[in-house]
Amino acid sequence: MDNKQSDTKNLTCRAVPTIDAFKEDEWNSLLKDDYPFARHAFFVALEKSEAIGHKSGWAAQYLTVYRGNTLVGAMPCFVKSHPYGEYVFDWSWAEAYEDAGIEYYPKLVCAIPFTPAAGPRLLIVEGEDLQEITTYLLGGMRSLIDQIDCSGAHILFPTQADLPSLTQRGFLERRAVQFHWFNRNYLTFDDFLATLTSRRRKNIRKERKSIGDQCVDVKMLDGDTAAPSDWATFYRFYQRTYLKRSGHTGYLNQAFFERIGASLGKSLVLALAYVNDEPVAGALYFKSSDTLYGRYWGCLAEYENLHFELCYYQGIEYCIQHGLERFDAGAQGEHKLMRGFEPVYTYSAHYLQHQGFHQAIGDYLQREHTLIKQYLDDAKTHLPYRSDLI
Numbered sequence: 001m002d003n004k005q006s007d008t009k010n011l012t013c014r015a016v017p018t019i020d021a022f023k024e025d026e027w028n029s030l031l032k033d034d035y036p037f038a039r040h041a042f043f044v045a046l047e048k049s050e051a052i053g054h055k056s057g058w059a060a061q062y063l064t065v066y067r068g069n070t071l072v073g074a075m076p077c078f079v080k081s082h083p084y085g086e087y088v089f090d091w092s093w094a095e096a097y098e099d100a101g102i103e104y105y106p107k108l109v110c111a112i113p114f115t116p117a118a119g120p121r122l123l124i125v126e127g128e129d130l131q132e133i134t135t136y137l138l139g140g141m142r143s144l145i146d147q148i149d150c151s152g153a154h155i156l157f158p159t160q161a162d163l164p165s166l167t168q169r170g171f172l173e174r175r176a177v178q179f180h181w182f183n184r185n186y187l188t189f190d191d192f193l194a195t196l197t198s199r200r201r202k203n204i205r206k207e208r209k210s211i212g213d214q215c216v217d218v219k220m221l222d223g224d225t226a227a228p229s230d231w232a233t234f235y236r237f238y239q240r241t242y243l244k245r246s247g248h249t250g251y252l253n254q255a256f257f258e259r260i261g262a263s264l265g266k267s268l269v270l271a272l273a274y275v276n277d278e279p280v281a282g283a284l285y286f287k288s289s290d291t292l293y294g295r296y297w298g299c300l301a302e303y304e305n306l307h308f309e310l311c312y313y314q315g316i317e318y319c320i321q322h323g324l325e326r327f328d329a330g331a332q333g334e335h336k337l338m339r340g341f342e343p344v345y346t347y348s349a350h351y352l353q354h355q356g357f358h359q360a361i362g363d364y365l366q367r368e369h370t371l372i373k374q375y376l377d378d379a380k381t382h383l384p385y386r387s388d389l390i
Contacts, residue, residue, distance in 0.1 A: 009067075009132075010067055010068050011065055011066070011067055011072075011132075011136055012065070012066050013063065013064065013065050013066075013136045013137070013139065013140040013143075014063075014064055014066070014140075015061040015062065015063055015064070015077070015140070015144055016060075016061070016062045016063075016064055017059070017060055017061060017062075018047060018060060018062075019040060019043040019044055019047055019060070019062065020044075020047070021062070022040065022062075022071065024040040024041070026071050027039075027040040027071070027074070028040050029071070029125055030071065030072075030073065030074055030123035030124065030125050031120070031123060032120065032126060033120075033288065033289070034267070034288045034289050035119040035120060035288050036264060036267040036286045036287070036288060036293070037112040037115050037117060037119060037286065037293075038076070038112065038119060038120055038123060039264065039267075041259075041260070041263035041264050042112075042260065042264060043060075043076065044259070044263065045256050045259035045260045045263065045264075046113055046256065047060065048255070048259060049252070049253050049255035049256035049259060050253075050255075051113070051114070051251060051252050051253065051256050052078065052113050056251075057080060057081040057082045057084070058078045058079075058080065058085070058113050059078060059079040059080075059081075060076075060077075060078055061077045061078065061079055061108070061144060062074055062075070062076055062077065063075040063077050063110075063137055063140045063141060063144065065133050065136045065137060065140070067128075071125070072124065072125045072128045072133060073122070073123060073124045073125065073128065073133040073134075073136065073137055074123045074137075075110045075121060075122055075123065075137050075140075075141070075155075076110060076111070076112065076121070076123075077108055077109065077110045077141065077144070078108070078109050078110075078111065078113065079106045079107075079108055079148060079150065080105065080106060080107050080108070080109050081105050081106055082105065084251075085113055085114045085251050086109065086111060086156055087116035087156070087157075087331050088116075088154070088156045088157075088174070088176070088348045090154075090350075093357075093361060096357070097151065097354075097357065100357075102151070102354060102357075103151060104151045105151070106148065106149075106150050106151070107150050107151050107152055107153075107154060108141060108144060108145050108148075108150045108152070108153045108154070109153075109154045109155075109156055110141070110153070110154070110155040110156065111154075111155070111156040111157065112156075112157070113251075114251045114252065115157075115295070116156075116157060116178070116330065116331040116346070117157060117286075117293050117295075117328055117330075118157040118158065118159060118160075118328075118346050118347070119157065119158075119159065120158075120159060120162075121155050121156075121157070121158045121159075121162065122134055122137055122158070122162055122165070124137075130165075131165070134165050134169075135169070138165075138166070138169050138171075141153040141351075142351070145353060146353075150353070151352065151353055151354070152350060152351050152352040152353050152354075152358075153171075153350075153351045154348065154349070154350050154351075155171065155348060155349040155350075156348045157346055157347070157348065158347055158348070158349060159347075160345070160347060163347055163349065166349040167349070170351055171349035171350060171351045172349065172350045172351070172352075172358070172361060172362045172365055173347060173348075173349055173365065173369075174347065174348045174349070174350060174365050174368070175345050175346070175347055175368070175369055175372045175373075176345070176346045176347075176348075176372065177343050177344065177345060177346070177372060177375060177376050177379065178328070178330075178331060178332075178343075178344055178346050179329065179333055179334070179336040179337060179341035179342065179343055179344070179379075180326055180327060180328050180329070180341060180342060180344050181312075181315075181316055181319070181326070181327040181329065181336075181339075181340055181341045181342070182325065182326055182327075182342060183319050183320060183323075183324060183325050183326065183327075186320045187320070188320065189313075189316065189317050189320060191320075192316060192320065192340065193205070195340075195385055195386060195389050196340065196384045196385060196386065197384055197385070197386055199384075200338060200339075200340075200384035203338070204313070204339065207305040207308055207309070207313075208305075208309060208313055210304050210305045211303075211305060211306065211309050214275070214303050214304065214306075215275055215276070216273050216274070216275055216280070216303055216306060216309075217273070217274045217275075218271060218272070218273050218274075218309065218310065218314060219271070219272050219273075219274065220269060220270070220271050220314060220318060221269070221270040221271075221272065222265070222266070222268070222269060222270075223260075223261055223264065223265035223266065223267065223268025223269060223270060224261075224265030224266050224268075225265075226261055226265070226268075226270050228258060228261075230261075230270060230272065231254070231257045231258050231261045232254060232258075233272070233279050233282065234257060234270060234272070234282040234284060234296075234298070235253070235254040235257050236298070236300070237279075237281055237282045237297070237298025237299055237300060238250055238252070238257075238282075238284075238296050238297075238298040239298070240298055240299070240300060241297065241298035241299060242298075252296075257284075264286075267286055267287055267288070268284065268285065268286060268287070269284075269285040269286075269287060269292070269318060270282065270283075270284055270285075271283040271284075271285070271310045271314050271315075273299075273303070273306060273309075273310060275303075279300075280299060280300050280301055280303065280306075281297075281298065281299035281300065281301075281303070281306055281307075281310060282297070282298060282299075282310070283296065283297045283310040283311050283314070283315075284296045284297075285315060285318070287324065290324055290325045290326065291324060291325065291326045291327070291328060292315055292318060292319050292324050292326070292327045292328070293328050293330075294311055294312075294315050294327070294328065294329035294330050295330065297310060297311050308339065311329060312329060312336065312339050312341075313339075315327050315329060316340070327341075329341060334379070337379060337382050337383060337384070338382070338384050339384075340383075340384060340385070342380070342383060343375075343376045343379040343380060344376075345372075345376065350365075
């Protein structure tokens with residue numbers, strides 16, 4: 001897919017169906033920080049393990065902008081034939097299309113598959129004109145949905161800083177709420193606890209004490225030191241928990257975890273819980289230089305409060321010990337509030353080809369914004385921090 005405007009500026013826009021088309025350094029040169037989910041190795045692991053691809057309903061179309069032979073911009077895009085693995089829920093939109101006798105699928109999404117973690121979606125090399133390359137990329141999305149007859153284009157979990165560029169070009173802004181923990185220069189976990197009300201402080205200490213009372217031992221492994229057997233063990237936990245919760249074995253497979261362990265180990269932290277030296281549960285985190293991302297969890301047996309310990313308290317402690325500013329523990333979870341996680345907005349942007357639906361959904365989103373703000377404001381009233389510190 002070539003952009004006809006490119007002749008005068010030596011810019012071309014094209015869609016590429018595999019990450020293998022890019023050298024690792026070439027793709028990673030687009031990244032301004034060490035956000036782990038946009039790295040070349042992450043997409044390689046998804047593709048090579050066949051977690052994404054036509055069979056999975058995630059058909060890659062990496063939108064790119066080249067200046068001559070140099071890659072200067074990209075968006076990780078996918079043609080979707082279903083709504084799963086996105087964490088931005090548009091089922092009601094699909095049903096409305098069906099009721100009107102219009103096809104909602106396929107649709108084009110710019111996203112990190114199976115990853116509700118906000119971060120850069122328009123990847124533009126340092127030194128380029130951001131507005132110019134953004135115009136080419138978003139124009140490329142519009143051209144692509146025309147070519148493959150998609151109902152629309154959707155950009156999931158972009159940064160707030162990217163929103164003005166998207167809305168100015170006709171995309172509709174949507175908001176949701178997640179719960180993140182923020183490190184306010186704590187030196188120890190007890191420093192964090194000291195900011196909470198007495199009741200919440202006592203409850204967290206009780207939950208953490210119960211782990212030792214059940215003879216559970218927790219070990220935190222840096223991803224590059226985890227052995228292949230550790231990844232196999234973790235995959236068993238992941239698979240079993242998905243099967244119990246959702247009736248399927250999960251979006252990812254053992255090959256994916258082994259690949260990221262080998263290629264992204266320095267960006268990973270693996271928490272494993274043992275009873276009598278036998279592993280019983282695990283949680284996997286990704287990390288950047290300032291943020292910890294809690295991503296996957298699983299267990300073989302139920303232990304009281306073990307989910308809270310592995311997925312929240314160990315992550316908080318890791319952030320404190322390593323000076324990370326923020327802990328994004330994943331989607332949903334109002335129970336995080338009482339453990340010190342604060343409500344924050346997340347965003348998505350949407351363009352529907354059918355202008356009647358585009359306008360109707362835009363009107364709906366304006367009403368939804370009011371409800372989301374009310375929800376976020378109400379959630380803040382349930383935070384467990386001492387009143388003198390709020």
